[in-house]
Amino acid sequence: MQPEAFSELFPLFESASPETVEWLVSVSTQHEYPADRAVLMEDAWGNAVYFIESGWVKVRRHAGDSAVTLAVLGPGDFFGEMAILDESPRSTDVVALAPVKLLSVSAQRFIQTLFKDSQLHHRMLQLMVQRLRLTNFRFQLRHQPPAVKLANTLATLSEAYGQPVDGGVTIFNIPIADLADVTDISEEETSKIMEKLVEKGWLKVDEANETLVLSNVKQLSQLAGKG
Numbered sequence: 699m700q701p702e703a704f705s706e707l708f709p710l711f712e713s714a715s716p717e718t719v720e721w722l723v724s725v726s727t728q729h730e731y732p733a734d735r736a737v738l739m740e741d742a743w744g745n746a747v748y749f750i751e752s753g754w755v756k757v758r759r760h761a762g763d764s765a766v767t768l769a770v771l772g773p774g775d776f777f778g779e780m781a782i783l784d785e786s787p788r789s790t791d792v793v794a795l796a797p798v799k800l801l802s803v804s805a806q807r808f809i810q811t812l813f814k815d816s817q818l819h820h821r822m823l824q825l826m827v828q829r830l831r832l833t834n835f836r837f838q839l840r841h842q843p844p845a846v847k848l849a850n851t852l853a854t855l856s857e858a859y860g861q862p863v864d865g866g867v868t869i870f871n872i873p874i875a876d877l878a879d880v881t882d883i884s885e886e887e888t889s890k891i892m893e894k895l896v897e898k899g900w901l902k903v904d905e906a907n908e909t910l911v912l913s914n915v916k917q918l919s920q921l922a923g924k925g
């Protein structure tokens with residue numbers, strides 16, 4: 699990948715120096731995983747940070763015999779920084795939801811770059827604060843009706859990863875079970891609300907391309923109380 703394309707795709711690198719970006723691109727390794735393949739395993743020792751060039755992953759934590767999806771991450775995002783920053787084992791599994799192309803940078807090189815480039819360091823802190831804000835907002839919504847919670851999930855994913863298309867914004871058609879987990883509502887509630895959103899014309903499911911087209915992200919955000 700060209701350094702310019704790299705800083706355009708990844709918000710983390712938008713204010714990094716051109717030298718930082720060029721060097722990181724030159725030392726990064728490319729990976730491709732098919733859908734359902736685990737990229738990282740909970741409790742394993744971590745030695746790299748990953749950047750999503752294309753495709754989608756889920757962040758999954760084991761709870762007894764089952765597993766819960768905590769987050770869904772898409773193109774332009776990163777993961778695997780937690781184990782690197784506090785030198786502990788991986789906090790969760792990260793599993794490909796769709797075929798995914800990743801770039802990885804070794805822990806040592808990434809940390810070295812954070813120390814060298816204060817703009818990159820600051821941007822990383824901002825993005826981690828953003829994750830904490832999302833978590834706080836989700837917690838605040840815990841007693842809200844399921845439709846409000848799902849509107850928040852869809853609006854948040856569209857704002858972070860949505861691609862403009864004719865008639866709205868498109869994101870990956872996330873499996874109902876994962877969408878339900880991330881929203882903290884049941885699968886039945888999730889399916890029913892998705893059907894209602896389709897009836898209202900706010901949502902189209904494009905089965906062939908495995909995408910959702912959201913025609914009204916602004917109204918979804920308002921329904922979620924985001925603005």
Ligand SMILES: Nc1ncnc2c1ncn2[C@@H]1O[C@@H]2COP(=O)(O)O[C@H]2[C@H]1O
Pocket residue numbers: 738744757768769776777778779780781782787788789790791792829
């Ligand atoms: N709530 C979350 N939201 C987004 N990403 C997460 C969340 N929890 C864990 N992750 C990512 O999943 C990764 C698993 O490996 P790490 O613990 O190294 O770093 C973790 C984060 O990058």
